[in-house]
Amino acid sequence: MNFLENIFNALATIVANKLRSGLTMLGIIIGVSSVIVMIAIGEGAQRGVTSRIEEMGTNLLIVTPGNSSQTNVRGSAGGGSNTDALTNDDVAVLEALDGIAAVSPEKSGRKQAIYGSNNVNTTITGVYPTYESVRNFHIEYGQFITKENNNEFARVAVLGQDVVADLFDDANPIGKDIRIENNIFTVVGVMEEKEGQGFNSGGNVIFIPFTTAQMRVHGSRSVDSIYLSVTDADKMDNMTDEVQFALLTAHQISDPTIADFSVLNQADTLETLNEVTAIFTLLLGGIAGISLLVGGIGVMNIMLVSVTERTHEIGIRKAIGAKEHDILWQFLTESTLLSLAGGLIGIFVSFAVVAILTNKTALEASVTMDSILLAFLFAATVGIFFGAYPAYKAGKLNPIEALRFE
Amino acid sequence: MISLHNITKTYQLGVQQLTVLKGVSLEIKAGEFVAIMGQSGSGKSTLMNIIGMLDVPTNGQYIFDRQNVEHLTSNAQAEIRGRKIGFVFQSYNLLPRMSAVKQVAVPLSYQGVSHAVRLQRAAVALRAVGLDDRMQNRPNELSGGQQQRVSIARAMVTDPAIILADEPTGALDSKTGKEIMEIFTELNKQGKTIILITHEQEIADYARRIIQISDGNIVSSGHHL
Numbered sequence: 001m002n003f004l005e006n007i008f009n010a011l012a013t014i015v016a017n018k019l020r021s022g023l024t025m026l027g028i029i030i031g032v033s034s035v036i037v038m039i040a041i042g043e044g045a046q047r048g049v050t051s052r053i054e055e056m057g058t059n060l061l062i063v064t065p066g067n068s069s070q071t072n073v074r075g076s077a078g079g080g081s082n083t084d085a086l087t088n089d090d091v092a093v094l095e096a097l098d099g100i101a102a103v104s105p106e107k108s109g110r111k112q113a114i115y116g117s118n119n120v121n122t123t124i125t126g127v128y129p130t131y132e133s134v135r136n137f138h139i140e141y142g143q144f145i146t147k148e149n150n151n152e153f154a155r156v157a158v159l160g161q162d163v164v165a166d167l168f169d170d171a172n173p174i175g176k177d178i179r180i181e182n183n184i185f186t187v188v189g190v191m192e193e194k195e196g197q198g199f200n201s202g203g204n205v206i207f208i209p210f211t212t213a214q215m216r217v218h219g220s221r222s223v224d225s226i227y228l229s230v231t232d233a234d235k236m237d238n239m240t241d242e243v244q245f246a247l248l249t250a251h252q253i254s255d256p257t258i259a260d261f262s263v264l265n266q267a268d269t270l271e272t273l274n275e276v277t278a279i280f281t282l283l284l285g286g287i288a289g290i291s292l293l294v295g296g297i298g299v300m301n302i303m304l305v306s307v308t309e310r311t312h313e314i315g316i317r318k319a320i321g322a323k324e325h326d327i328l329w330q331f332l333t334e335s336t337l338l339s340l341a342g343g344l345i346g347i348f349v350s351f352a353v354v355a356i357l358t359n360k361t362a363l364e365a366s367v368t369m370d371s372i373l374l375a376f377l378f379a380a381t382v383g384i385f386f387g388a389y390p391a392y393k394a395g396k397l398n399p400i401e402a403l404r405f406e
Numbered sequence: 407m408i409s410l411h412n413i414t415k416t417y418q419l420g421v422q423q424l425t426v427l428k429g430v431s432l433e434i435k436a437g438e439f440v441a442i443m444g445q446s447g448s449g450k451s452t453l454m455n456i457i458g459m460l461d462v463p464t465n466g467q468y469i470f471d472r473q474n475v476e477h478l479t480s481n482a483q484a485e486i487r488g489r490k491i492g493f494v495f496q497s498y499n500l501l502p503r504m505s506a507v508k509q510v511a512v513p514l515s516y517q518g519v520s521h522a523v524r525l526q527r528a529a530v531a532l533r534a535v536g537l538d539d540r541m542q543n544r545p546n547e548l549s550g551g552q553q554q555r556v557s558i559a560r561a562m563v564t565d566p567a568i569i570l571a572d573e574p575t576g577a578l579d580s581k582t583g584k585e586i587m588e589i590f591t592e593l594n595k596q597g598k599t600i601i602l603i604t605h606e607q608e609i610a611d612y613a614r615r616i617i618q619i620s621d622g623n624i625v626s627s628g629h630h631l
Contacts (some may be wrong), residue, residue: 005521016503054493096478319460320513320560323481399487400460403499 010334014341021338024302028039028342028382029349031292032375036350038288039371041357042281044364049273055136055194059101059233060175060266061243063094063226069258081355085251085260086223088214093250094228099239104227105136106218111166113206114179120166123205124180131359142174142189146256153216157185159192162203180206181198183216201243206362231357236267285371295342296382302392304334315402328395335387336380343379354373407459407567408434408597413466415452426452428622429466434601436567439594441602441613442630444614449622451572454550454603458491458570471567488516492561498553498574499543500560506532507541510560517564535589551582558589568599575609587612 014021051320052086065085091105107126114117129147132138138156149156157178164173173187187207194202214221244256244263307314314327350372354365415427426449434440438523442584444450455461456468459475468475470486478486500509508527519527532541545553555576561569571590575583591612594600602613609615618626 068542243484260449313501315489316511317516318484318495319458319487319499320485321516321564323484325481326516353462398461400455 004361006329006333007337009330010337013334014338018217020302020306024338025342027295027298028292029346030380031288031294031295031382032343032346032379033350033353034288034291035096035285035375035378036347036367036371037353037357037365038284039281039374040350040354040365040367041363042277042284043371044358044366045280046274047048048275048364048365050270051058051276053273055221056266056403058219059236060134060230061229061230061236061240062266063090063243063247064262064264065222065224065260066255067262074375076401083224084220084222084225087221089224090247090250090261091223091226092390093246094226094243097239097242097246099231099235099242101229101231102130102134104128104130104229105221105223106131106225107210107218107225109218111217112179115161115173115176118167119161122160122163122166124213124217125205125207126210126218128210131207131227134227137194138192140190140192142187144189145209147208150211152209153211155183155185155212155216156188156209158189158191158207159187160191160203160205160207162188163206164313166204177204180208181217187264195212210299233267236265240265279345289378292378292382296386299339299383300339300386300390303331303387304393305332307331307394308393311397311402311405313385314397315399315405316395318399319403324395326395327397328391331394332384332387334385335391339379339383339387340376343376346379347376352376407436407471408432408601409459409469411467411469413453413455413456413463413468415449415461416464417539417549423582426622427456430619430622430624432617432624432627434599437594437597439590439600439612439614440617441604441610441615442617442619443604443607443610444619445605448619450603450605450619452600453571453619454570455608457512457601458493459487460609462545466511467469478534488513490570492564492566492570493560494571494574495555496576496617498545498550498557498577500553500557502545505544506548506556507540507557509545509611513564524594528559531563534562535559549582549587550578554578554582554586555589556563558586562598567600569593570601570603573605575604575606575630576601580608583609604622 021335045063061087083380091103094100095103105128110121111124113123113124127135127145128150129145132144140161142158143159145156148154157180159173161169166176167173168176176187177185178186179185186307191203191205191207208217228239228243240263244259247261247263248254248256248259251260251265317327351367354367357365358365408577410430410432413427414425414428417426423456430453431500435622442450442453452461456463459470471490474485474553483566501512504512507525507528510531511524514524514527529541532538535558537555537559542547545556549554558574569590569596574590575586587609590600590602614625615628617624617628
């Protein structure tokens with residue numbers, strides 16, 4: 001009996017017992033599709049996180065006031081969590097560093113902006129012209145805050161899309177005057193649309209010159225945060241150290257553990273988040289893998305029943321010359337085919353589930369070739385592994401006892 | 407061809423031991439037509455199962471075709487069953503859901519005969535037992551006599567040296583039984599060794615030698631006529 005015939009005969013048996021075969025496959029179908037879907041959700045989450053972070057700007061270093069490593073220790077040398085720790089002088093120091101492409105300080109606060117009878121409570125952020133390139137957030141039309149605007153403490157504003165919607169009902173706001181605190185600002189540009197990050201919608205913001213923000217709106221000479229883009233992406237770690245050292249020197253602090261600022265490396269953040277989502281994916285996949293294992297036990301169960309049910313047939317086959325391995329292959333082929341068919345159907349089901357998930361929910365799931373291969377191979381292994389014992393048992397049956405079995 | 411020396415068979419039924427064969431010695435030569443006769447429970451079916459290598463004796467020596475069966479692996483025994491022995495059972499023992507021609511081809515599949523040749527030889531065997539027009543029918547579409555003919559065709563298809571028939575007419579009416587016995591007579595004339603198990607004298611009379619077995623012992627081993 002050759003290989004193809006074995007498969008043909010096994011298929012005939014599977015088709016002859018439709019309900020039982022279907023129920024057996026169901027276990028594998030659920031197992032395989034849940035493994036693929038769970039991994040797809042994990043992968044989707046990972047991609048989402050990565051793209052959000054990359055959207056924020058690559059090669060990014062972020063300097064913030066306060067010491068992230070010892071928030072509970074009362075500050076020294078200017079105060080550990082002193083939000084005034086960063087100054088315009090620090091910005092100048094960082095601008096002078098080699099290997100830094102651009103420096104973008106920010107000064108933010110929530111204020112009310114008014115146009116006519118409309119008003120909106122939004123984030124007013126003072127920025128340098130470098131903001132566009134460093135934060136990878138660009139102008140849609142009009143123009144961005146310029147160097148001259150900063151030099152002149154100009155009262156000009158660039159609006160995010162949400163603000164345009166709230167204040168101007170989506171009409172073109174260029175040239176219009178809006179009021180923030182007691183200052184009149186002329187709108188010069190509108191930002192492109194951007195997906196929100198966390199709780200902040202990317203469009204709910206008004207950009208004004210950094211100097212204006214410090215002097216006229218937020219009334220403080222301090223800097224909220226400094227974003228730096230590094231020239232060479234391979235030198236992120238190096239530049240993190242250099243920025244740290246330059247600022248420690250400027251602040252006259254010798255012990256890095258009591259620094260009154262922190263330097264955050266975007267690449268590190270990305271790496272950490274990727275590690276977290278990878279563990280998350282593994283966890284989801286692992287849980288789904290258990291259901292595949294249970295499905296495999298279902299296959300074994302059914303194959304054992306099948307061997308018992310067909311003991312008489314096995315006896316007949318042995319009487320007319322079937323050898324142990326003939327019988328063994330007959331049953332092993334059957335269980336493997338059942339599992340493979342279940343695996344294939346499971347793959348189709350998982351595509352359908354992922355399509356529904358991405359359309360109907362906020363989840364971003366993407367099926368990966370790896371997960372398909374993994375789940376399918378696992379299903380095949382399950383079929384062979386859990387089919388092996390029943391098949392072996394069938395092959396070893398004593399011919400006369402099998403023949404007498406009714 | 408077949409030589410049994412002091413064969414015993416004991417079954418363990420819980421704590422009780424049941425000895426079905428109590429030292430049977432027997433010679434059957436190639437080309438013989440032998441009927442093994444006895445009441446039910448006399449051990450005649452057990453004897454046939456041992457001769458057909460479906461069962462193993464508890465004690466004693468069994469030589470088949472100059473080979474000591476005791477020393478053969480289960481696969482070697484399966485090989486002999488497939489090539490040299492054909493079985494015909496009282497209850498036909500056909501595979502369900504399989505057409506007559508495929509049914510008869512099954513033994514050849516275990517000998518590596520190609521699909522096309524198998525079906526060809528199966529068709530020849532079915533024609534030989536007069537089932538030309540029943541090739542595609544499944545067992546449940548055939549009468550008892552037709553089913554037994556299919557099982558004889560299946561026993562013959564491998565061209566075995568020996569046909570072992572256990573009460574082949576037991577489930578048939580006497581007219582159909584006669585037809586079946588005529589097939590066996592014809593097969594014997596073609597040179598096949600036939601070993602027939604029966605409790606009916608009428609059936610045994612078709613054979614050329616009658617062995618009487620009673621309570622696990624051979625009481626008369628007869629002579630070839």
